[in-house]
Amino acid sequence: MNFSSIIGHDRAVDILRRALANDALAHAYLFSGEPGIGKRLTAYALAAALNCEVPVPAGGCGACPACRRIAGGTHPDVRVVMPESRDEQLLATWSSKDIEKASDEIKIDQIRRAQESISLKPSEGRKKILIVDGAEAMNEASQNAFLKTLEEPPGDSLIILITSLPQSLLPTIRSRCQTLVFQPLPRHTLAEVIRENRGLSEEDAWFIAALSRGSLGRALAMDVQKEKAEREQFLALREGLAGMRDDEILTLADGIAKDRDGFDRLLDIGIERLRDLLVFHETGDARLLVFAGAAESRAGSPGPFVLEKVLQDMELLNRCRGLLERRISAQLVAENLFLKLARP
Numbered sequence: 001m002n003f004s005s006i007i008g009h010d011r012a013v014d015i016l017r018r019a020l021a022n023d024a025l026a027h028a029y030l031f032s033g034e035p036g037i038g039k040r041l042t043a044y045a046l047a048a049a050l051n052c053e054v055p056v057p058a059g060g061c062g063a064c065p066a067c068r069r070i071a072g073g074t075h076p077d078v079r080v081v082m083p084e085s086r087d088e089q090l091l092a093t094w095s096s097k098d099i100e101k102a103s104d105e106i107k108i109d110q111i112r113r114a115q116e117s118i119s120l121k122p123s124e125g126r127k128k129i130l131i132v133d134g135a136e137a138m139n140e141a142s143q144n145a146f147l148k149t150l151e152e153p154p155g156d157s158l159i160i161l162i163t164s165l166p167q168s169l170l171p172t173i174r175s176r177c178q179t180l181v182f183q184p185l186p187r188h189t190l191a192e193v194i195r196e197n198r199g200l201s202e203e204d205a206w207f208i209a210a211l212s213r214g215s216l217g218r219a220l221a222m223d224v225q226k227e228k229a230e231r232e233q234f235l236a237l238r239e240g241l242a243g244m245r246d247d248e249i250l251t252l253a254d255g256i257a258k259d260r261d262g263f264d265r266l267l268d269i270g271i272e273r274l275r276d277l278l279v280f281h282e283t284g285d286a287r288l289l290v291f292a293g294a295a296e297s298r299a300g301s302p303g304p305f306v307l308e309k310v311l312q313d314m315e316l317l318n319r320c321r322g323l324l325e326r327r328i329s330a331q332l333v334a335e336n337l338f339l340k341l342a343r344p
């Protein structure tokens, strides 16, 4: 693991490399950006640059024992703190009953142990590194305790906070860190990487790249067939509505409303579909669409494109999503929605 294995994020990597070269690293960094985008890899690469056994200017070699142990999470001077529920190495040692009880929070005793550990001298490397992955999961007590370390960081230490929700951190924490924002990867970059990595067809790679909102981690984990099937189902449902009787529509709506999360997901797909129609109308470029890969033959508009109708539907779906969030009966929302969509 070193800076050359990071895909995208040239700006963030450049800033870190320059700081390394000028011996001007901040005491604490806040890496913010979408989940799965490369923040943790970059934190490991920075840790490797600081503790690599081979003198490589402004970066780690990625191959020496120190770099390899950092990548594997076993270097004694690089400590990663995260909620139990996200710690795969920890959960692998737990029974399934205990896994259910894994905490989603970073608790104050985890922070205290990490503080003790970085206050000691490095045992093998040159710098002690503390990475808090999912920093937004620190509860208030943890954040307050953590603040003390940020106020007086031990001399040969570096702190890296990683989060997709920087606004959930205390302003006093944010202001003591140098923030690096990790931007979503461009769609063509993602498509290229996953085509090579997962052996996908160009069409599937573009489809997954569109769905993963710039996050390589998400793109690598996504199930192509499942995502396609969901969109095919949606299109079939949408097309079938027009020919149904009212009582058939109500039965269908009631069935879908029984699975609240599934219904919510269906609304997301509906909004994504309407966005596609707008984009296709504006650009005529099927490669910019999410649905282009899922249903090639139906990439464009199913009927004549009416801007007003598309915007109206979008407002309707957004309103339904809001009602579900406010815990309004899913059955009521679904019945109302499907009747409106079927009888414009």
Ligand SMILES: [Zn+2]
Pocket: 048, 051, 052, 053, 054, 060, 061, 062, 063, 064, 065, 066, 067, 068
């Ligand atoms: Zn190395």
